[in-house]
Amino acid sequence: MRSVPRLPVLSLALASGAVDAFTFLSLGHVFTSNMTGNLVLLGISAAWSQFADAVGSLVALAAFTCGLAAAFRFTRGVTGWAPRTRLAVAAEAELVAVLFALALGATGGTLLVRLLPLAAPALALFAVTVALAASAYA
Numbered sequence: 690m691r692s693v694p695r696l697p698v699l700s701l702a703l704a705s706g707a708v709d710a711f712t713f714l715s716l717g718h719v720f721t722s723n724m725t726g727n728l729v730l731l732g733i734s735a736a737w738s739q740f741a742d743a744v745g746s747l748v749a750l751a752a753f754t755c756g757l758a759a760a761f762r763f764t765r766g767v768t769g770w771a772p773r774t775r776l777a778v779a780a781e782a783e784l785v786a787v788l789f790a791l792a793l794g795a796t797g798g799t800l801l802v803r804l805l806p807l808a809a810p811a812l813a814l815f816a817v818t819v820a821l822a823a824s825a826y827a
Contacts, residue, residue: 697770698822701778705815708785712808715792719745719805722812724753749809756810760817768824777818784811 705722712721720726727746734743760777767773788807 697778698819701815701819701822704785705812705819708788708808708812708815711792712788712804716805716808717745719749721749721753721805721808722815724750745805748805752806752809753813756813757817759810760814764817764821767821770822774818774821777814777821781811781814781818784814 709720709722713719719730727749731743731746731750734740734746764773764777784807788804788811791804791807
């Protein structure tokens, strides 16, 4: 097995967790990369008939799914740190930078409306590029 630097993959995983924690705390307790958590929150909201609370989870699930579809289409047939993988990493870094810039100026209810549709696809892109980068270690 050839030696491949692991720092980029670890950095992507760390960034994904940090953005997910930030968005969970800032966007009304909705995850942007942990879709299992959103499904649990959606189930709890439905069980307690608190459908207004389910909106954030539904938006996150839809945005994450759209982000995955776009990321998989863009990186089709790519493995490891191919140029397209590096371009995807640059795109996700840009999305996260815009997310944090918008978060600085957003208040109250505008956070969910403005940031969640941006954060979830960015984290979907994270998930795809981490998987692609990890394939370099297989």
